[in-house]
Amino acid sequence: MARQEERAAYLFLLPWLFGLFAFLLGPIIASVLLSMTNWNLITTPRWVGLSNYHQMLFDDYEFWQAIRVTLKYIVLSVPLYLVAGLAVSLLLNLKLRGMNVFRTILYLPSVLSAVAVAVLWLTLLNPDLGAVNQILRSVGIANPPGWLNDPGWAVPSVVLMGLWGVGGGAIIYLAGLQNIGPHLYEAAAIDGAGAWKRFLHVTIPMLTPTLFFNLITGLIGAFQVFDVAYILGGPHGGTSDALLFYLLYLWNVGFSEGRFGYASALAWLLVILAAIVIVITFRTADRWVYYETDPTKG
Amino acid sequence: MQTSTTAQPTRLPRAIRGVNIYRWRRRGGVVLAYVTLLALCAVILLPLGWMFRAALTPDDVSVFTIPPEWFPTQYWYWDNFTRALSNPLQPFGLYMLNTLVIAVGNIVGTVFSCSLAAYAFARLRFRGSEILFNVLIITMLIPWQVLMIPQFLLFQRIGWYGTFWPLIVPSFTGNAFFIFLIRQYMRTFPRDLDEAARVDGAGYWRIFRSIVLPLSVPALTVAVVFTFLGQWNNLLGPLIYLNDNSQFTVAIGLANFVTTAGTQWNLLMAANLITMIPCIVIYFFAQKQLIGGIASVGLKG
Numbered sequence: 064m065a066r067q068e069e070r071a072a073y074l075f076l077l078p079w080l081f082g083l084f085a086f087l088l089g090p091i092i093a094s095v096l097l098s099m100t101n102w103n104l105i106t107t108p109r110w111v112g113l114s115n116y117h118q119m120l121f122d123d124y125e126f127w128q129a130i131r132v133t134l135k136y137i138v139l140s141v142p143l144y145l146v147a148g149l150a151v152s153l154l155l156n157l158k159l160r161g162m163n164v165f166r167t168i169l170y171l172p173s174v175l176s177a178v179a180v181a182v183l184w185l186t187l188l189n190p191d192l193g194a195v196n197q198i199l200r201s202v203g204i205a206n207p208p209g210w211l212n213d214p215g216w217a218v219p220s221v222v223l224m225g226l227w228g229v230g231g232g233a234i235i236y237l238a239g240l241q242n243i244g245p246h247l248y249e250a251a252a253i254d255g256a257g258a259w260k261r262f263l264h265v266t267i268p269m270l271t272p273t274l275f276f277n278l279i280t281g282l283i284g285a286f287q288v289f290d291v292a293y294i295l296g297g298p299h300g301g302t303s304d305a306l307l308f309y310l311l312y313l314w315n316v317g318f319s320e321g322r323f324g325y326a327s328a329l330a331w332l333l334v335i336l337a338a339i340v341i342v343i344t345f346r347t348a349d350r351w352v353y354y355e356t357d358p359t360k361g
Numbered sequence: 362m363q364t365s366t367t368a369q370p371t372r373l374p375r376a377i378r379g380v381n382i383y384r385w386r387r388r389g390g391v392v393l394a395y396v397t398l399l400a401l402c403a404v405i406l407l408p409l410g411w412m413f414r415a416a417l418t419p420d421d422v423s424v425f426t427i428p429p430e431w432f433p434t435q436y437w438y439w440d441n442f443t444r445a446l447s448n449p450l451q452p453f454g455l456y457m458l459n460t461l462v463i464a465v466g467n468i469v470g471t472v473f474s475c476s477l478a479a480y481a482f483a484r485l486r487f488r489g490s491e492i493l494f495n496v497l498i499i500t501m502l503i504p505w506q507v508l509m510i511p512q513f514l515l516f517q518r519i520g521w522y523g524t525f526w527p528l529i530v531p532s533f534t535g536n537a538f539f540i541f542l543i544r545q546y547m548r549t550f551p552r553d554l555d556e557a558a559r560v561d562g563a564g565y566w567r568i569f570r571s572i573v574l575p576l577s578v579p580a581l582t583v584a585v586v587f588t589f590l591g592q593w594n595n596l597l598g599p600l601i602y603l604n605d606n607s608q609f610t611v612a613i614g615l616a617n618f619v620t621t622a623g624t625q626w627n628l629l630m631a632a633n634l635i636t637m638i639p640c641i642v643i644y645f646f647a648q649k650q651l652i653g654g655i656a657s658v659g660l661k662g
Binding site: 065072077078083085086089104157167168169171174177182184185186187197198201293297313318326330333334 | 391394395397398401402404405406408409411412415423424425427428429473474477478480481482485486487488490493496497500503504506507508509510511512513514515517531533534535540564565566569590593594596597600601611612615616618619620626629630633636637640641643644645648651652
């Protein structure tokens, strides 16, 4: 009977196991090897060792531009989205009439296609005619920013546009907020803590696991910006490469220029970079993330 | 949340809530909260209204009005939608059909493979189950960027470049995240369920097919909704594998439209709205599953 069960289990797992080898493990090994070759599909692959990595670090202006754009985006967007998401979730957690309608509306942008949202904001942020600059002019700002056309404003524009979808993060905080036991607020209130103190000493500590989750997913997502950059700046990175996000550069090197070896090396460098940032973030976790007695979490 | 406060001392009920509504109300805090919420909703809805208005504007009128108009009042050129759908150069109707084929393929593949694997992990005992489950978790951490190029080379080699296959077939081998999600759900059913069925002589396939699978519909719904949205909104995959206008998806169509539209903003906005509509419809029908699914994921973090 046990053997029968075992055989059944492996049969059930068969599709997944096949994919594991064919679409995951195989390609990963291939990717490592590819990153040490020069190959454009037409000629035979040529082994070059680590020189792809050497080239990108010391002799590739666009690589560094892509790093700059991506890091600038991360520094601007990740903290902003964390705070804004938290603020919106606190608002959505109030027990007010009609709150379901507000929640529905605020969450809506995060289900919409990033491409479609970017197309919409491309028109709204049009420097001359767009609605945003018209509003700014009407409140007395004579020279509003050129947004996506202005290399200095391009990344901040993407960040501000992303605020439109901040309700998506807020929903996760909201679940975290609603998981905080009322007895904690009760105890704090008995001890004489006012609303602000309860927020600071109950809500925030109890919410740190959710904050941590949103921080990690936010970081991972920020390293992978593609759709928005492709629409807002075009396939090649926009005015003076101001929107040359890392993944966009990788896509260009691989699929426009056909330099598959170099693109594989770029992919691995992105992974290493992201891994370093994420490991550092995890290292800081035990200093500020508070887990209630439940040891299964985290 | 808490409705019964009868057992508590008289002063407590005011203070125990996370946010003290009573004092807020006195201070006009409720008004402030409503004003803020309405302002936020306006920020979400006005751009959508602007898009709708722009989509209904005729060709000879600029979509950019001064000051901006947020709702359609003057023009109602519904024809723009049919034009956007059937434009021979950028046939959005066909793009939608293509995207639908890919999305449905992925939904079938995901439900099929993920529920099978989830069942094995959740309810069967076998040697190596722990190791394999750990492998599953680790694969969630594998960044797909490094897989992108070797997978492309693989599919290109077997002649699938320029077809839907590379965009559909991988879903039939499961997705670690959905396997995990469904497995967590399947673990909540009582063990006696399978054992009773075993005693009655049902095989594992039968138990899976007629007991476990029907009970798992809520978790499967989450997987279906997320798969649909993910595929409908996917730009990078189709961009890599599709090279012919007749195969393009809505995301590519839209991206190309932006660069070629010139001044046809009204048709671009019509196409944009068409792209958003399925997501909006699904959102309203599956709101509970969607938000519940996201929230449960967040809490597991």
